[in-house]
Amino acid sequence: MEYLTEIKVRGYHADFYGHVNNARYLEFFEEDRWARLESVIDLRQLAARGYVFLIVNINVNYRKAVPVGETLLVSTVLEKVGVRSSTLKQEIVFKRSREVAADALVTFVIIDTTGKAVPMEGEIRCDIEKLFP
Amino acid sequence: MEYLTEIKVRGYHADFYGHVNNARYLEFFEEDRWARLESVIDLRQLAARGYVFLIVNINVNYRKAVPVGETLLVSTVLEKVGVRSSTLKQEIVFKRSREVAADALVTFVIIDTTGKAVPMEGEIRCDIEKLFP
Amino acid sequence: MEYLTEIKVRGYHADFYGHVNNARYLEFFEEDRWARLESVIDLRQLAARGYVFLIVNINVNYRKAVPVGETLLVSTVLEKVGVRSSTLKQEIVFKRSREVAADALVTFVIIDTTGKAVPMEGEIRCDIEKLFP
Amino acid sequence: MEYLTEIKVRGYHADFYGHVNNARYLEFFEEDRWARLESVIDLRQLAARGYVFLIVNINVNYRKAVPVGETLLVSTVLEKVGVRSSTLKQEIVFKRSREVAADALVTFVIIDTTGKAVPMEGEIRCDIEKLFP
Numbered sequence: 001m002e003y004l005t006e007i008k009v010r011g012y013h014a015d016f017y018g019h020v021n022n023a024r025y026l027e028f029f030e031e032d033r034w035a036r037l038e039s040v041i042d043l044r045q046l047a048a049r050g051y052v053f054l055i056v057n058i059n060v061n062y063r064k065a066v067p068v069g070e071t072l073l074v075s076t077v078l079e080k081v082g083v084r085s086s087t088l089k090q091e092i093v094f095k096r097s098r099e100v101a102a103d104a105l106v107t108f109v110i111i112d113t114t115g116k117a118v119p120m121e122g123e124i125r126c127d128i129e130k131l132f133p
Numbered sequence: 134m135e136y137l138t139e140i141k142v143r144g145y146h147a148d149f150y151g152h153v154n155n156a157r158y159l160e161f162f163e164e165d166r167w168a169r170l171e172s173v174i175d176l177r178q179l180a181a182r183g184y185v186f187l188i189v190n191i192n193v194n195y196r197k198a199v200p201v202g203e204t205l206l207v208s209t210v211l212e213k214v215g216v217r218s219s220t221l222k223q224e225i226v227f228k229r230s231r232e233v234a235a236d237a238l239v240t241f242v243i244i245d246t247t248g249k250a251v252p253m254e255g256e257i258r259c260d261i262e263k264l265f266p
Numbered sequence: 267m268e269y270l271t272e273i274k275v276r277g278y279h280a281d282f283y284g285h286v287n288n289a290r291y292l293e294f295f296e297e298d299r300w301a302r303l304e305s306v307i308d309l310r311q312l313a314a315r316g317y318v319f320l321i322v323n324i325n326v327n328y329r330k331a332v333p334v335g336e337t338l339l340v341s342t343v344l345e346k347v348g349v350r351s352s353t354l355k356q357e358i359v360f361k362r363s364r365e366v367a368a369d370a371l372v373t374f375v376i377i378d379t380t381g382k383a384v385p386m387e388g389e390i391r392c393d394i395e396k397l398f399p
Numbered sequence: 400m401e402y403l404t405e406i407k408v409r410g411y412h413a414d415f416y417g418h419v420n421n422a423r424y425l426e427f428f429e430e431d432r433w434a435r436l437e438s439v440i441d442l443r444q445l446a447a448r449g450y451v452f453l454i455v456n457i458n459v460n461y462r463k464a465v466p467v468g469e470t471l472l473v474s475t476v477l478e479k480v481g482v483r484s485s486t487l488k489q490e491i492v493f494k495r496s497r498e499v500a501a502d503a504l505v506t507f508v509i510i511d512t513t514g515k516a517v518p519m520e521g522e523i524r525c526d527i528e529k530l531f532p
Contacts, residue, residue: 008433
């Protein structure tokens with residue numbers, strides 16, 4: 001498993017209970033997706049051509065509360081390429097123990113200028129498989 | 134459907150694409166859960182007794198992108214009470230059209246001082262059914 | 267003093283210490299500025315004409331820590347109209363006691379399509395004085 | 400100037416205008432303060448002894464809008480040690496050009512269990528000067 005993103009958990013990530021807040025995890029997952037995308041794809045160029053990545057579902061399991069001071073690692077792999085959508089599997093683990101703090105299935109589509117989801121075939125399919133091997 | 138929470142979408146809720154960011158939706162859902170909880174339960178008192186609400190899964194569908202300037206409404210109903218966990222169904226709709234922007238199933242447990250999830254029976258089950266009728 | 271914005275402090279607003287996080291206050295201040303702007307000005311229309319509100323300085327005093335459960339009120343008045351910038355005075359007070367939790371001086375310019383700050387005179391000066399009386 | 404913190408600007412950092420939102424800068428500044436603190440001080444231990452860092456003023460200049468895709472560096476130096484408060488000078492610069500995107504003066508006190516600001520002398524003064532040389 002390759003971890004592009006390392007996050008040191010700070011006071012401002014935590015909530016009332018002193019643990020990382022549910023909404024923050026989605027930022028950590030997003031951080032790793034962007035980290036992978038940016039080396040291969042210029043998002044602004046993609047946007048200029050009228051293509052937009054759109055997340056349609058996130059199914060996240062919160063497995064272990066993360067206190068301030070911990071260091072986390074995030075990973076992303078391609079789980080499935082469907083007809084018009086694809087699904088990533090993302091994990092956040094404790095750096096020290098590699099215990100899973102949270103994992104998520106993230107399903108996205110790519111929409112064109114008409115607002116329709118494009119078929120995940122040909123060049124686009126190749127790009128996705130390159131991005132998230 | 135009862136909507137306790139009304140949110141005017143601001144510039145700081147949006148992201149690169151000018152739409153509400155994925156992570157923000159979780160704050161909107163959380164806002165409505167707290168709005169319901171606070172009228173019935175004193176969370177700090179609950180915490181003092183050693184009980185903590187812990188979310189274990191969120192499964193969210195992003196159905197329609199929300200631009201800045203829109204007004205959203207959030208609702209929460211009890212979907213299911215299980216043996217040691219319960220599931221809420223939450224919806225975010227456009228105030229004008231009542232179209233669904235996002236919906237989510239949110240599964241939580243209540244843990245005691247030993248860190249174990251307590252059975253959802255007796256008084257606790259009654260409380261949950263009162264909170265999310 | 268007129269308070270357009272009322273905020274119930276939730277768990278996700280707090281940080282490690284159980285108090286509202288410094289960065290969140292800026293969102294509360296921003297919320298009140300937008301609440302005032304939206305009734306008078308269509309921001310997207312303004313953006314379409316090439317005008318952009320740009321904040322150049324925020325000087326914020328954190329006067330009293332705000333715990334989860336409190337209700338806050340936010341106010342905004344025009345402090346000063348300068349040659350090319352204007353300054354707002356914003357306050358966050360506890361609803362119960364009207365004690366000041368934080369106050370800020372917020373200085374902004376309005377830039378046009380050339381990226382230059384426009385002089386705060388004529389119609390623009392009138393608009394600002396109408397917005398923040 | 401030593402930059403402990405490097406931040407790649409992502410879509411979720413930006414707002415309606417496609418630039419880093421004002422409130423996010425405070426998180427970037429906070430990130431660098433924590434990065435410096437953690438190597439020297441155990442915050443939880445400090446909290447256990449009853450000492451709490453409390454920010455009382457932030458005066459931030461937004462000098463140049465930061466678009467998505469840029470990489471930022473953050474620095475922190477000690478500006479002044481006063482009788483009961485100290486002031487840090489923090490800067491966020493573009494990694495490529497070293498142009499200043501934002502700078503801030505951040506004034507903090509250290510409060511003890513009585514809630515009073517402790518004098519910045521003796522061991523505490525030494526600690527601060529070690530932390531932010």
